[in-house]
Amino acid sequence: MASVSEMYDVTWEEMRDKLRKWREDNHRNSEQIVDVGEELINEHASKLGDDIWIIYEQVMIAALDCSRDDLAWTCLQELKRQFPGSQRVKRLAGMRLEALEKYEDANKQYDSILQDDPTNTAARKRKISILKAQGKSAEAIRELNEYLEQFVGDQEAWHELSELYINEHDYGKAAFCLEELMMTNPHNHLYCEQYAEVKYTQGGLENLELSRKYFAQALKLNNRNMRALFGLYMSASHIAASPKVNATVKKANVKYATWATNQINRAYQLAGRGTKENKCSVKAVEEMLESITMS
Amino acid sequence: MRMSIKLTTQAYCKMLLHAAKYPHCAVNGLLVAEKQKEKKKDSHSTPILCVDCIPLFHGTLALAPMLEVALTLIDTWCKENKYVIAGYYQANERTKDFRPNQVSEKVGARIAENFSEAAMIMVDSTRFTMGCYEPILAIYDHHENKWKCRDCNVDSFDDWCEAQKITSALLEGRSYESLIDFDNHLDDLRNDWTNPEINKSVLHLC
Numbered sequence: 001m002a003s004v005s006e007m008y009d010v011t012w013e014e015m016r017d018k019l020r021k022w023r024e025d026n027h028r029n030s031e032q033i034v035d036v037g038e039e040l041i042n043e044h045a046s047k048l049g050d051d052i053w054i055i056y057e058q059v060m061i062a063a064l065d066c067s068r069d070d071l072a073w074t075c076l077q078e079l080k081r082q083f084p085g086s087q088r089v090k091r092l093a094g095m096r097l098e099a100l101e102k103y104e105d106a107n108k109q110y111d112s113i114l115q116d117d118p119t120n121t122a123a124r125k126r127k128i129s130i131l132k133a134q135g136k137s138a139e140a141i142r143e144l145n146e147y148l149e150q151f152v153g154d155q156e157a158w159h160e161l162s163e164l165y166i167n168e169h170d171y172g173k174a175a176f177c178l179e180e181l182m183m184t185n186p187h188n189h190l191y192c193e194q195y196a197e198v199k200y201t202q203g204g205l206e207n208l209e210l211s212r213k214y215f216a217q218a219l220k221l222n223n224r225n226m227r228a229l230f231g232l233y234m235s236a237s238h239i240a241a242s243p244k245v246n247a248t249v250k251k252a253n254v255k256y257a258t259w260a261t262n263q264i265n266r267a268y269q270l271a272g273r274g275t276k277e278n279k280c281s282v283k284a285v286e287e288m289l290e291s292i293t294m295s
Numbered sequence: 296m297r298m299s300i301k302l303t304t305q306a307y308c309k310m311l312l313h314a315a316k317y318p319h320c321a322v323n324g325l326l327v328a329e330k331q332k333e334k335k336k337d338s339h340s341t342p343i344l345c346v347d348c349i350p351l352f353h354g355t356l357a358l359a360p361m362l363e364v365a366l367t368l369i370d371t372w373c374k375e376n377k378y379v380i381a382g383y384y385q386a387n388e389r390t391k392d393f394r395p396n397q398v399s400e401k402v403g404a405r406i407a408e409n410f411s412e413a414a415m416i417m418v419d420s421t422r423f424t425m426g427c428y429e430p431i432l433a434i435y436d437h438h439e440n441k442w443k444c445r446d447c448n449v450d451s452f453d454d455w456c457e458a459q460k461i462t463s464a465l466l467e468g469r470s471y472e473s474l475i476d477f478d479n480h481l482d483d484l485r486n487d488w489t490n491p492e493i494n495k496s497v498l499h500l501c
Contacts, residue, residue: 028319031469065319135389166357167388169397201359211360226481230364271484285368 004039012044016051023058030065033058038071053082060092064099072096087113091122103130121151128160137168155181162194171202189221193228200235205244211235212256226267233260299342300382300414300434301451302326304458305497306348309474309490311427311462313350314386314418316471323402324350324476325366326382326414327373343412344453345381349488350476356385356398365477366405372489380406384432386418393419395435395442407437415442427463430455461500470496 015036037059060075079089090113097106113123124147131140144161162177178195185191196214199207212235218228240253268285306326313322326345351365383406385399395417403415415435422431435442449455479486
């Protein structure tokens, strides 16, 4: 089996830098991390210096994702040896127990961390993840709400809660979570766009109009967000087609929908550049837009 | 007597590759069949052959707008290629959970409005292996507003041996890394959700 460095013709420094990039972007490409990380650890450990500890952590988590308990165990032992008594390493040990579905033992591990340090957010969030893994959505939601009362600025937690609510089809509460995120991150086009999607899904004329506004806002923040563009088109079209709107509102929304149509077409033309496969896509989009506008 | 459904290797393969690409997410997608020219009197003997699979989303499946876009766009694409949307598949986020839920029933019902013999397929991830030694699907039919599970065995495939062999080969070769779903397409329009390269790989291995 060829090594990563042989297959891709990369140096160990490039492999180390790739791992760093994946860490910073929070990528969950676990198979790749295991491939690159395992080789780095086995062949180049001495060259990595202090970087090796964070790499052990990253590779361990990826190994858990890939059911590579052998590799996860090795990384964990190295970390235990270097950082005895560390809460961070204890949490990793807990995650390994989770991966082995030993939830009771994992909970004990996290409880022991919380006994020493009741403000340890990582341990609390892992306990909530266990509830999620066990399918106990209502409990997970309750615990996460309690957590957020204390740690009101934890954006990852707000986002997780919005997803939990969406999966339970509680769109109103999901919208509330996204509103919190938008307030603290007014320039984040993704939160805007997700909020608009939730409003659209809730349905009703008022929510549709709100969704259109937020799709438009997302576009303002990032004019390449295709979901926002399609969303603007869909919401404006539905509003224009609604029997409950007056002629002025209808006219305005037809205008928005037409603008969106042109932008969508342009985006597809730019992407297509005349290739055969994309010609189909462009045509399909044109016909789709035509068919909706006519109704 | 309900018409039986059969899956081609390409359809089964891409479904599993989609689930393999995102093991930590729920995934869903559509199945398409060739449009029948006219309804034959003895049509109960011809099974519906799902020839292809269009992977749709991964992660949060319960939001409406992008699903509507995808359904409309793919419907248009189907008309051009003389296909019809004949089914829906879903793999849930939690491995042990392979029951249909509100999303799968809603989308399935929507497809059944246009195609009465529509199938709703749930992927059973607990039996998902690299070797693909057994079919891991549960197939549901729409009957009087309820979804009823029917037997899924090697007869549900056009050629099970071929499907098993090729799906396993593509999983080993990590072809799922290059599988494109509709979410990937929305991230970058150049990503082609018809997956021509994977289709070529399937043909190549036949």
